[in-house]
Amino acid sequence: MADSFDLGEPPQPVKAEAYRVLARKYRPQTFAELIGQDAMVTTLGNAIARDRLAHAFLMTGVRGVGKTSTARLIAKALNCIGPDGQGGPTIDPCGVCEPCRAIAEGRHIDVIEMDAASHTGVDDVREIIDASRYAAVSARFKIYIVDEVHMLSKNAFNALLKTLEEPPAHVKFLFATTEVNKVPITVLSRCQRFDLRRIPADKLAKHFAEVCEKEGVAAESEALALIARAAEGSARDGLSILDQAIAHAGLEGGGVTADAVRQMLGLSDRGAVRDLFAMLLAGDSAGALGSLRRQYDYGVDPVAVLRALLETVHGVTLSKVGGTDDLAQAVEERAARTDWAANLSFPALHRLWQLLLKGHDEVAHAALPIEAAEMALLRVIHASSLPDPGELARRLAGAPEAAPTQAPAPVPAAPPPPASLVPADFAALVDALDGGGQLALAARLRHGARLVRYAPPEIVFSGSRPIATDTLAELAAALKCMTKQVWKLSLDDVPGEPTLNERQLAADAAERQAMLDTPLVRAALAAFPGAELEWPNQRSTA
Structure with missing residues (x-):
């Protein structure tokens, strides 16, 4: 009988590992790798060391700053048992024990993640409430991570309130949201809140340089700075842009260059911008x-x-x-x-x-x-060649012009400065305001201001016809800009002089009457009964 040989299973081809984008590959696995959130890490470390752990945490901040990553790190910190299996909660989880590895791989039975964007109803929350009554299967704490918690419905939030306020001792809630203003105040008041800051551009650029080194990719520092600024404080956005830039660089080995990043992002060249600004x-x-x-x-x-x-x-x-x-x-x-x-x-x-x-x-x-x-x-x-309001007021008041602040068109030489910047009387002051572009203020003063005393830098107006307080404030600011002095404006309960408009109308009427009283006009009116004198100078100063 022929011998039979067991050759075993035929060799299988090695399956290539699927590519993971940089944002997932370099997700922080320890608090030390969480960049830009030192204050939060310190607070959590102290709370763990003193056994003063809240029952609910809320992480808020812009996209990509590490909210969900922080929630997973807290879950690891609370459930870590150390390499020897005897450890307790720690701000530095070992990363090698079974709870740490299971949580990092998203397979721990006692760490439940829920996306509130796709589970918004009260029934979804009711499942959490019912399951929270049972103790953890293998971990120290049963932890619920709810991402984008602001997407929960009003009824879902209401159903969660009682359990959130008095949860079982073995349960911790970790919430993450980008829109904390949409979370009811009744929920916020039951959580320990951490506002995760935007990550500074210099720290992002340094982080991207470390990632490039680990990936074996050469990158210009200016290119990484451009990516960091484009990320707007988000590590995930920045890593996604860096991933694209590395792919854009191709296989030629030139690495990630600033010019390539500008072209990829559609950014203006800084040198061209400086030239354009000049x-x-x-x-x-x-x-x-x-x-x-x-x-x-x-x-x-x-x-x-x-x-x-x-x-x-x-x-x-x-x-x-x-x-x-x-x-x-x-x-x-x-x-x-x-x-x-x-x-x-x-x-x-x-x-x-x-x-x-x-x-x-x-x-x-x-x-x-x-x-x-x-x-x-x-x-x-x-x-750019127009003067600013302060310079315009100085010109209208006869003040010397300020030195030019730009290099536009040449400006005509200023007239020599007068002996004083203060108008001679109230009428001259109103005319200066009118000529300086303060048309509405000048009109209000002409028609509504009854002067009691004009003694620069003090003006007293009649209170019998009050001036609005905002008009007085506007006048004080305009006078300070025009004369470089602080003026005292007040009201006195006396009749005061007629307004400038009333004085002008009275002067026009007197001039017309004087013309009517001349012998020639009297003779003309007598010769032509019913004729009237047309008075072109009759006007209002509105």
Whole structure:
């Protein structure tokens, strides 16, 4: 009989491990890996060490800052038993014991995760309430993690309240939400709340550099800084962008470059933005439009150009007030902003901000974005030569002009300063306000103000015809801007003089009557019975 041989199972091909995106691969597994949330980690560590654990925790913050990851870490911290199986709750879970590994892999029977976006009803919450009565099967605590808890219905929240306030000792609730304002106050008051902060751009860039090193990918520091800023404080968003940038780099081995990231994200080149901003300040219309068109031809969204200009104005303003430099910015960028801050006044910066912000909103909703962007830049250039309100008031009052804050069109030389900035009388003061663009204020004073005393820097008005308090406040501000003095404005309960309008009408009437009294006009009226004198100067000063 022939011998039979058992050759066993044929060799199986090695199954390639499925690729995991960076946001999942580098999800924090310990509190030490949770970046940017030091205050929360300290609080939790102290609570665990002192055995002062709340029965419900609420994590809130923008997307991708680690809310769900934190909930899982808390679950591990509370249920960790250590490598030897004898450990207790700890802020540094071992990661090797069975509870730690099961929770990290999402298979622990006593750690139940529920997405409130797809389980919004009262029946879903009732299942949690009923199951919470039973003790944990193998863990120290039975933990319920409810993601996007604000999506629960009103009835579901109401059903949860009693159990949430007095849960069994073996149950912990961990809630996560991006919209904490939608969570009822009755739920918030029963939870220990942690507001997870946006992660600073410098910490994100450092984290991305570590990820690139682990992945064996070369990346320029400027590229990582661009990704960190685009992430807007979200580690998950940043890792997703980094994943895309690595794929965009391809197999050539060039790594992740700043130019490639700008092209991928549709960002304006910072050098081009600096050049464009300088052209706006110099009033170079043709150069500014040409620069905008070049960026548009490269594929840059016009909205992104306006956004970059807004960021520049904001950075210059922060530099002017002595803010801390953004170390993620290039040296050339910081030097340019410092130079502009020294030469631009706050009114000029505020005006630039408002003009660019208006332009950004227009371009974002325009049917013709590039054309709207060009018109917005032209408006900025042409408005740059206009004086600010304070300078305009000084000009109208005859004050010397302030030094130019920008380099637009040349401004005519100012007249020599007068002996005083204070108008000679009340009528001259109202005329100065009218000429300075304060038309509504001047009209209210002409028609409603009865003067008692004009003794600069003090004005007393009659209280028999009161002036609104907001009018007095507006007048005080205008006078301070015009004369560089603080004025005292008050009311006195006396009749006061007629208003300027009443005085003007009376003067017109007296002039007309004097004309009627002349022999020539009397003779003409007598010769033509029924004739009337047309009086072109009869007017109101409204």
